[in-house]
Amino acid sequence: MTTASAPGKIILFGEHAVVYGQPALAVPVRQVQAVAEVVDAAPGSGIVIQAPDIGKTVSVSGASTDPLALTARLVSERFDSPRADVLITVRSTIPIAGGLGSGAAVSAALGRALSAHLGRPLSPAALSEIVFESEKLHHGTPSGIDNTVICYEMPVYYVKGQPPQTFHTGAPFHLLIADSGIASPTSETVGDVRRAWEHKRRAYDRLFQHIGAIADRAHDVIRRSDVAELGPLMSENQAILRELDVSSPPLERLIAAALSAGAGGAKLSGGGRGGNVIALVTSQNVAPITDTLYDAGARRVIHTVVGTD
Numbered sequence: 001m002t003t004a005s006a007p008g009k010i011i012l013f014g015e016h017a018v019v020y021g022q023p024a025l026a027v028p029v030r031q032v033q034a035v036a037e038v039v040d041a042a043p044g045s046g047i048v049i050q051a052p053d054i055g056k057t058v059s060v061s062g063a064s065t066d067p068l069a070l071t072a073r074l075v076s077e078r079f080d081s082p083r084a085d086v087l088i089t090v091r092s093t094i095p096i097a098g099g100l101g102s103g104a105a106v107s108a109a110l111g112r113a114l115s116a117h118l119g120r121p122l123s124p125a126a127l128s129e130i131v132f133e134s135e136k137l138h139h140g141t142p143s144g145i146d147n148t149v150i151c152y153e154m155p156v157y158y159v160k161g162q163p164p165q166t167f168h169t170g171a172p173f174h175l176l177i178a179d180s181g182i183a184s185p186t187s188e189t190v191g192d193v194r195r196a197w198e199h200k201r202r203a204y205d206r207l208f209q210h211i212g213a214i215a216d217r218a219h220d221v222i223r224r225s226d227v228a229e230l231g232p233l234m235s236e237n238q239a240i241l242r243e244l245d246v247s248s249p250p251l252e253r254l255i256a257a258a259l260s261a262g263a264g265g266a267k268l269s270g271g272g273r274g275g276n277v278i279a280l281v282t283s284q285n286v287a288p289i290t291d292t293l294y295d296a297g298a299r300r301v302i303h304t305v306v307g308t309d
């Protein structure tokens, strides 16, 4: 049996604008993960994928349009073993449609486990290329940031179409990730933003550029360890996400609650409308802000320290 995993992710700055060529920052979140197990199966059975958590079984064929089947096919074709006979089981603790990269992480764990089982473990770059193809099936125009941060398992500064730059933080900082419990497929918010951009290109391009400038400033701040400057940048980014109409009353309630309890800044992370909010906290105020987020309706709150590995 071969087992492999992949982490979840959060976007720190730059979601949506990154689809239009602006820089964005994302970090892996290891507290949630996808795991894939591969075992040999009877000769002639081909590649079968099971996802027991969501009651799904897929047989991989040349015509499959399922994202996991596509990942398995691309991995096996790359190694000239399209007729591998294996059973792949995938499981994930990453909420689906919650902005934590569940789709990309499950594909990454699968690609990593299958390539290792076939004796040719893929590099992060090669795995990321394959997972990007599966992301296109989830939502037509992904920027590529989710597959990149999840396959490299490092903080990334990402500009679409350019080689990703992984980076180290100057000093670690604490974040709370609060799940609104509302599933919101990225394909819907990305599609809505695209339709709005088609109507008002100049105005939207200006908003995207403003977000890109915030991501660049945040990149500097994180590397210089000026953590106190991060909070206001998060709130500035959130103000533009609101203008893009990807926030929602439940997310705004979580953001307001975190700020009123002393968070340095807060914003939605990922596609928006539902999914997760991130808040900048310190080791001293983690506990009271976590309680406040639960009181404001969070279904789950994860504490993560960025920059400790």
Ligand code: MEV
Binding pocket: 011, 014, 015, 016, 017, 018, 019, 099, 101, 141, 142, 143, 144, 145, 146, 186, 190, 270, 271
């Ligand atoms: C999703 O995690 C981030 C978005 O910017 C979409 C993308 O970059 O593909 C909303």
